[in-house]
Amino acid sequence: MLGAAKDLPMTETPVPRAGIDRIALYQGGESRLGGRSDVLKLSSNENPFGAPESARAAWADLAGELHRYPSAGHAGLRHAIAEVHDLNPDRIICGAGSDEVISFLCQAYGGEGTEVIHTEHGFSMYRISAMASGAVPVEVPEAERQVTVDCILDGITDRTRLVFLANPANPTGTMIGASEVSRLAEALPSRVLLVLDGAYAEYVEGFDGGATLVEARENVVMTRTFSKIYGLGGLRVGWGYGPAHVIDNLNRVRGPFNLSTVQLSAATAAVRDRNWAKRCFKENAACREWLSRSLAEVGVLSDPSSANFILARFRDQEEANACDAVFREDGILVRNVRGYKLPDCLRITVGSESDCRRVVESVRRFREIQR
Ligand SMILES: *Cc1c(COP(=O)(O)O)cnc(C)c1O
Numbered sequence: 001m002l003g004a005a006k007d008l009p010m011t012e013t014p015v016p017r018a019g020i021d022r023i024a025l026y027q028g029g030e031s032r033l034g035g036r037s038d039v040l041k042l043s044s045n046e047n048p049f050g051a052p053e054s055a056r057a058a059w060a061d062l063a064g065e066l067h068r069y070p071s072a073g074h075a076g077l078r079h080a081i082a083e084v085h086d087l088n089p090d091r092i093i094c095g096a097g098s099d100e101v102i103s104f105l106c107q108a109y110g111g112e113g114t115e116v117i118h119t120e121h122g123f124s125m126y127r128i129s130a131m132a133s134g135a136v137p138v139e140v141p142e143a144e145r146q147v148t149v150d151c152i153l154d155g156i157t158d159r160t161r162l163v164f165l166a167n168p169a170n171p172t173g174t175m176i177g178a179s180e181v182s183r184l185a186e187a188l189p190s191r192v193l194l195v196l197d198g199a200y201a202e203y204v205e206g207f208d209g210g211a212t213l214v215e216a217r218e219n220v221v222m223t224r225t226f227s228k229i230y231g232l233g234g235l236r237v238g239w240g241y242g243p244a245h246v247i248d249n250l251n252r253v254r255g256p257f258n259l260s261t262v263q264l265s266a267a268t269a270a271v272r273d274r275n276w277a278k279r280c281f282k283e284n285a286a287c288r289e290w291l292s293r294s295l296a297e298v299g300v301l302s303d304p305s306s307a308n309f310i311l312a313r314f315r316d317q318e319e320a321n322a323c324d325a326v327f328r329e330d331g332i333l334v335r336n337v338r339g340y341k342l343p344d345c346l347r348i349t350v351g352s353e354s355d356c357r358r359v360v361e362s363v364r365r366f367r368e369i370q371r
Contacts, residue, residue, distance in 0.1 A: 023131045026124060030333050040358055042349035043333045045170070045200075045309050047231030049283070049352070051266075052276040055232060058269035062262050070264055072256035078239075080268045087211060087241055093250045094267075096258055098199060098223040098238030103129045104250040105162060105221065105240075109193050110135035114161040119147050121172050121340045123197065126164040135161070145172040145303055145311070145342070149184045156189065163188065166197035168204065171337045171347040173305030175204065178213075185213055185220050193246065196222045200307035202229040202277055203284055211241060218243050228308060229280050230270040237267040284308050288350045294360040298367050309349045317343040326366040332359060 029043025074094045082089035095101040106129040110116050116130035120142040127137040140155035142148060152163060165184075168175040185194050198209030201224065210222040221242035227233035237259065240250065270276065292302050292310050300323075302310040312334075314320040320336070324346055327334055335347040348359060 017134065019131055019134065023128055024124075024339075026128060027339055029335050033328060033331060033333060036331050038331050040332045040351065040355055042309075042351055042355065042359070043335045043347075044233065045228060045307070045349045046233050047229065047280060047308075048350075048355055049231060049280060051231040051235075052270050052273045054269040054273040054276065055230070055235075055266040058265040059235075059262055062265055065261055068261060070257055070259060070261040074259060074264060077237075077259075077264045077268045077271075080271050081239060084271050084274070085208075085211065091214075091244055091247050092239055092241055093247050093254065094237065094239045094259055094264075095254070096236040096238070096263070097227060098197065098225040098240070099125050099129075100236075100258065101223045101238050101240040101250070102126065102164070102195070102197075103132065104253050105193070105195055106130050106133040106135060107253045108246075108249045109161045113159060115157060115159040117152060117155050117160060117163045119152065119165065119169075121145060121169065121337075121342060122164060123166050123170050124339065130162070142172075146174045147176050149176070149180050149187075152184060153187055156192065160189070160192050162193050162195060164195045164197060166199060167210070168200040168306035170199065170307065171309070171311055171335065171340050171342065171345075172303060173307045173309060173311050174303050175306040181210060182213060185217055188219060190219060192219060194220045196220065198222050199225045199228055203281060203308050204306050205281075205285075214241050214243070218245070221246055226267050226270060229277055229284075230267070231280075232267065232270060235263055235266055237263050283352070284350050287353055287356050290353075291348070291350055291356045291359065294356075295363060298360075298363055300363055309347050311337070311342070312346045312348055314344050314346070320344050320346055322370070323363065323366045326369065327359075327362050330358070330362040330365070332362055334359075 031041050033039045077094055078089040078092040081092055102125055110130055110133035112134040114135045115138045116135045117138050117140055118126040119140055130137040138155055140151045196210035201207050201209030214220045214222050221240055223240045225238040300312050302312050337345050337347050
């Protein structure tokens, strides 16, 4: 029988839908560095202060309830989000990270025969989720690491159904203004849904992530996450806010028990913990400013960032790689963004004050070595 399996025609193995094998696997931030115990992980934009005590306590309280099914309608969490952000709880949907909400959007509005627009340096999950739905992802240019509305509009065809726009953007950290976002929403054909990814909205003073525009229009959705300022990336909770008809469709593709009791309860505690969000906002703003200024002093420039990371720019890919190698020698993990068409850049999460000092020390050492 040796060799029998080899002789079987390929069609006898289960075959996935066309295009599934062309989806590039998501590249996450690295977390380990050859057995070192002092690794400083600045590769995934995690909160340097961890999760808030309020969320940890909510999580611990649920050990006796693990046999119970969670709420299928997420009413407790939706109402907490709605109260804090002054939104309508009926128009909120919760998912396992905003990644899951992005995937619901592609399943419900993408699919075979459609196109999904993302920008040149856009977050990689847009492309992955679009392709998983059977849609064709369409990349449109940015201008100097900044999204431009006209390039998006130029990319629209009869097949376009979704436009994904992170504001502030990852990995560039840049942002476009409210009037530009409104102009885009206004100019899109009415069958196209504009998705405003507000994963970093809490890092921008007074910014609503696009909620006001969602309220005013029938074709705009906002996504948000507990993974960044709330320090709950490992818990996997995100949410979306949109017109009633969109949220209704997303709920049809959502599994009823997509969030566990523990996820719902810890996220509810975190969103009500306003002091936590305020404190993390302040720390991030101060440390980000210090980090970008200190790096500029040693010749490493970055665009003004509106998020919890900066995109450090080098002369070329070779110099970026050389600096990355020195970071690694010093136990620091940052994100190379070659996969985002930014081979001469490194994305560095803004850590605590001492984390930032360690980064600057390491870059100074890199400059010394270069001489
Ligand atoms: C981190 C991030 C998210 C959040 O993903 P989760 O699934 O909520 O952890 C979404 N969009 C962008 C652009 C991000 O950088």
